[in-house]
Amino acid sequence: MLIVFLLIQRYQQQKTSKNLAQNKKILAKDFNRIAINISPAQFNRPDFIKKVQNTIKSTGVDTKHLEIELTESALQESTHFVIEKLNAIKALGINIAIDDFGTGYSSLSRLKALPIDLLKIDRAFVTDICNNHEDLEIITAIIKMASALNIDTLAEGIEKENQAITLKELSCNFGQGFLFSKAIDAPSFTHSLISSNLTT
Numbered sequence: 001m002l003i004v005f006l007l008i009q010r011y012q013q014q015k016t017s018k019n020l021a022q023n024k025k026i027l028a029k030d031f032n033r034i035a036i037n038i039s040p041a042q043f044n045r046p047d048f049i050k051k052v053q054n055t056i057k058s059t060g061v062d063t064k065h066l067e068i069e070l071t072e073s074a075l076q077e078s079t080h081f082v083i084e085k086l087n088a089i090k091a092l093g094i095n096i097a098i099d100d101f102g103t104g105y106s107s108l109s110r111l112k113a114l115p116i117d118l119l120k121i122d123r124a125f126v127t128d129i130c131n132n133h134e135d136l137e138i139i140t141a142i143i144k145m146a147s148a149l150n151i152d153t154l155a156e157g158i159e160k161e162n163q164a165i166t167l168k169e170l171s172c173n174f175g176q177g178f179l180f181s182k183a184i185d186a187p188s189f190t191h192s193l194i195s196s197n198l199t200t
Contacts, residue, residue: 033095035067040074049088056092063093067118070096072104075114083113090115100156102142112149119146121172123157130162143170 042048056063068089075082075098086096097118102125121142125135139155146153155167158177167175 033065033067035069035097037069037099038074040071040076043070043074043085044077049085052089052092052094066093067095067097069099069120071099072101075110076104079110079113083115086115097154102138108145116149116151118152118154118174120154120156120176123155123177126155126157126163126167126177127159129166130160136166139167139172140170143172147171 045051052068055061089096095117096115097120098116099120100122101119102122119142121139125139125142127135129135129139143153152173154174154176155163155172156176158164158167158175158179160179163177164175164179
């Protein structure tokens, strides 16, 4: 399964969605989704959902290919406010991920109330997973908890083969890091998609 995570530091749903819409015809058959990083300030804007709706309408992008990534700090507002906005995102067919999980202050009771599809385990726990027993136990606990809540997990910052092997043995669903690919720009991404289709 091809997973592509783009780090977007500004409010660029429009740009990302246009790139995805332009690449729809050459997407590999096993393509999953493109993730868009959203800051707490962006998420908390009153017109956030409206902007997302307008972007989808103007680009014609299939929302099953989109995922919005939020940090734990973006979810610290009142539970009702957060759930209402997340449900509005889900109603559009967009997946929701919590980025850098494990570094914030999410409680289990709060987490189970949120319509989350993916937990991205912070690289701070992944870097030394093969040598640090505490990191291994923390990741094991996160994966087991997520599985019990029917939430997928992704480990960030994988740079070594032994890290990937250990995470696979722990039943982590996905991985991200330089072991698989360095950060690439939009033209390189398009070229990668074309090459993928030519070789499959």
